[in-house]
Amino acid sequence: MTRIAQTPLYPYARSPDQDATQPPRHPVVIIGAGPVGLAAAIDLGQQGVPVVLLDDNDRPSDGSRAICFSKRTLEIADRLGLGDRLVDMGVRWNIGKVFVGDRQIYTFDLLPEAGHSRPAFINLQQYHLEHALVDRLRALQDAGAQVDLRGGNRLTRIDGHPDHTALSIDTPDGPYRIEADWLIACDGAGSACRDMLGLGFTGQTFEDNFLIADVTMRTEIPTERWFWFDPPFNPGQSALLHKQPDGIWRIDLHLGRDIDREAEMRPENVMPRITAMLGPDVAFSLEWVSIYRFQCRRMSRFRHGRVIFAGDAAHQVSPFGARGANSGLQDADNLCWKLRMVLAGDAPETLLDSYDTERVQAADENILHSTRATEFITPKSAISRTFRDAVLDLGARHAFARQMVNSGRLSQPCIHDGSPLHTPDALTGPARSHPGAVCPDAPLGDGYLLDHLGHGFTLLALGSDAPRLEGVDLLEMSDALTPELRARFLGDAAHALYLIRPDQHVAARWPRADAATVRQAISRATGHTS
Amino acid sequence: MTDLTLAPNLDAPDDTYADLLAAHDGLTEAQSAALNARLILILANHIGDRRVILQAIKAAKSVA
Ligand SMILES: Cc1cc2nc3c(=O)[nH]c(=O)nc-3n(C[C@H](O)[C@H](O)[C@H](O)COP(=O)(O)OP(=O)(O)OC[C@H]3O[C@@H](n4cnc5c(N)ncnc54)[C@H](O)[C@@H]3O)c2cc1C
Numbered sequence: 178m179t180r181i182a183q184t185p186l187y188p189y190a191r192s193p194d195q196d197a198t199q200p201p202r203h204p205v206v207i208i209g210a211g212p213v214g215l216a217a218a219i220d221l222g223q224q225g226v227p228v229v230l231l232d233d234n235d236r237p238s239d240g241s242r243a244i245c246f247s248k249r250t251l252e253i254a255d256r257l258g259l260g261d262r263l264v265d266m267g268v269r270w271n272i273g274k275v276f277v278g279d280r281q282i283y284t285f286d287l288l289p290e291a292g293h294s295r296p297a298f299i300n301l302q303q304y305h306l307e308h309a310l311v312d313r314l315r316a317l318q319d320a321g322a323q324v325d326l327r328g329g330n331r332l333t334r335i336d337g338h339p340d341h342t343a344l345s346i347d348t349p350d351g352p353y354r355i356e357a358d359w360l361i362a363c364d365g366a367g368s369a370c371r372d373m374l375g376l377g378f379t380g381q382t383f384e385d386n387f388l389i390a391d392v393t394m395r396t397e398i399p400t401e402r403w404f405w406f407d408p409p410f411n412p413g414q415s416a417l418l419h420k421q422p423d424g425i426w427r428i429d430l431h432l433g434r435d436i437d438r439e440a441e442m443r444p445e446n447v448m449p450r451i452t453a454m455l456g457p458d459v460a461f462s463l464e465w466v467s468i469y470r471f472q473c474r475r476m477s478r479f480r481h482g483r484v485i486f487a488g489d490a491a492h493q494v495s496p497f498g499a500r501g502a503n504s505g506l507q508d509a510d511n512l513c514w515k516l517r518m519v520l521a522g523d524a525p526e527t528l529l530d531s532y533d534t535e536r537v538q539a540a541d542e543n544i545l546h547s548t549r550a551t552e553f554i555t556p557k558s559a560i561s562r563t564f565r566d567a568v569l570d571l572g573a574r575h576a577f578a579r580q581m582v583n584s585g586r587l588s589q590p591c592i593h594d595g596s597p598l599h600t601p602d603a604l605t606g607p608a609r610s611h612p613g614a615v616c617p618d619a620p621l622g623d624g625y626l627l628d629h630l631g632h633g634f635t636l637l638a639l640g641s642d643a644p645r646l647e648g649v650d651l652l653e654m655s656d657a658l659t660p661e662l663r664a665r666f667l668g669d670a671a672h673a674l675y676l677i678r679p680d681q682h683v684a685a686r687w688p689r690a691d692a693a694t695v696r697q698a699i700s701r702a703t704g705h706t707s
Numbered sequence: 708m709t710d711l712t713l714a715p716n717l718d719a720p721d722d723t724y725a726d727l728l729a730a731h732d733g734l735t736e737a738q739s740a741a742l743n744a745r746l747i748l749i750l751a752n753h754i755g756d757r758r759v760i761l762q763a764i765k766a767a768k769s770v771a
Contacts, residue, residue, distance in 0.1 A: 568748065571745055575749075
């Protein structure tokens with residue numbers, strides 16, 4: 178029933194590789210042109226690493242998938258060169274309301290702190306994001322980057338070797354073979370790569386079904402996230418209403434456990450449910466509908482020799498908290514600079530093990546939050562429901578219980594505490610910018626701080642002198658430190674020197690440091706020393 | 708930070724016990740379970756300290 182215009186964005190075209198007598202070798206092959214594979218291809222491509230990106234399809238993913246994209250995703254998109262486009266297309270929102278029955282018990286305000294380039298969240302259909310990523314990739318190709326996106330190319334077999342991976346690919350013209358020094362598996366939750374390598378994907382499956390519908394309607398409802406427990410129009414269950422661009426609204430209706438999936442998908446059953454929710458006077462049309470059951474699971478490790486997993490292929494979460502695509506994009510952000518350095522011989526292969534350490538840590542955090550939210554929304558036992566209902570009942574009267582109301586804790590970037598890449602904190606500075614955290618944004622001149630960070634390491638000097646090191650960008654701010662810069666980077670300290678990784682996480686910070694000290698921190702952050 | 712007190716601490720033990728029972732008078736099993744859950748949440752908030760609450764959970768479990 179999709180009415181979303183779907184045109185092939187990367188139709189199958191024959192590649193010279195298909196006529197080669199020996200399987201051609203590529204430095205990096207990425208499987209899957211979802212948000213994560215596309216982001217990785219752009220990231221590597223714009224840093225000069227030739228990439229082959231394969232997808233069995235030829236167009237963005239259909240229908241109702243991700244809609245909420247976080248500030249961190251937008252910052253990553255800025256580095257990839259498409260942040261403005263996403264923000265221009267997306268719907269900004271800050272307010273979330275929680276209703277029990279027809280009574281509003283709780284409101285949250287994501288209240289973006291002033292002085293950041295990007296809002297806390299935007300809503301944007303996943304297909305718009307993927308379309309924007311493909312356009313950006315095309316622009317890179319036009320500018321000469323070697324990024325080869327091959328639609329209609331299905332990976333059918335992987336043979337692992339110590340120094341490369343051999344791939345068998347099926348196309349409309351028949352099969353062919355290529356080899357990859359490094360393979361990035363971004364082929365989604367049903368990852369063929371994972372299955373072909375016989376790797377596990379364990380965790381929890383939730384029994385409850387959710388009807389996810391995108392509807393077009395004209396309404397006075399404000400741009401807010403509305404979540405209901407036990408609404409009058411869906412008794413005993415939950416519901417979510419959220420605005421997307423193009424006059425489209427996302428509706429999630431919790432259906433419970435034992436349902437007839439086929440029957441529930443039929444328009445004659447879907448329409449009355451939505452009418453009950455929106456009221457009889459609201460005219461709407463259905464763009465897309467699907468029924469999901471959710472899972473929280475991950476691979477035990479994300480790096481397997483020359484094969485590296487990212488995005489849903491590596492980990493899967495329930496959508497409460499919008500942690501799927503957002504965390505997958507952070508995987509790509511974390512991986513690409515490391516892989517670029519390893520390929521260039523600037524870092525040992527073991528640097529890639531830190532991708533595993535850091536992103537497994539992030540996946541665990543995301544799984545924890547989304548599992549808790551799912552348990553709160555769909556209690557799996559009688560006692561779990563009793564406590565959940567107790568929280569909701571108390572929440573109507575007491576602020577303390579409202580803190581426990583969990584309709585999804587929205588995606589935040591992981592702070593990589595304990596990462597082997599970081600140098601122990603040497604500054605008595607603000608907690609939010611300690612080593613492991615993402616460098617906070619702040620106004621700088623006419624723009625923002627993060628816009629001044631490149632693809633390499635940056636030394637950010639605030640009122641402190643800084644050593645000049647080859648290959649390290651230097652961002653020096655001697656005077657005129659804005660209040661935001663002071664609050665976010667200095668706190669009580671008079672001056673500071675920050676070492677920022679290519680993925681904008683803080684690697685080290687000091688009141689001041691000499692060249693040898695900074696070099697040592699870089700050596701650590703690039704896996705040369707521990 | 709203080710640890711969980713398991714030493715006698717109630718000013719009126721028999722009365723408090725009776726109060727707890729009286730609160731459940733006339734309730735169905737489900738209503739009682741709901742009341743207990745609300746009570747636990749309220750008391751947990753009053754204690755505030757996750758460590759102490761974990762000690763209490765441990766003490767409650769260790770008789771079983
Ligand atoms: C209802 C719902 C709501 C969601 N809401 C949010 C949200 O608000 N925010 C958020 O961040 N996330 C959300 N998500 C999660 C988000 O959709 C996923 O995390 C995201 O799509 C993962 O991206 P990916 O690139 O890892 O994988 P995918 O998008 O699944 O892409 C995998 C790609 O690999 C290709 N492929 C598969 N097998 C092969 C093969 N053998 N050969 C070649 N190519 C292959 C596929 O064609 C596909 O293009 C939601 C998900 C659902 C279901």
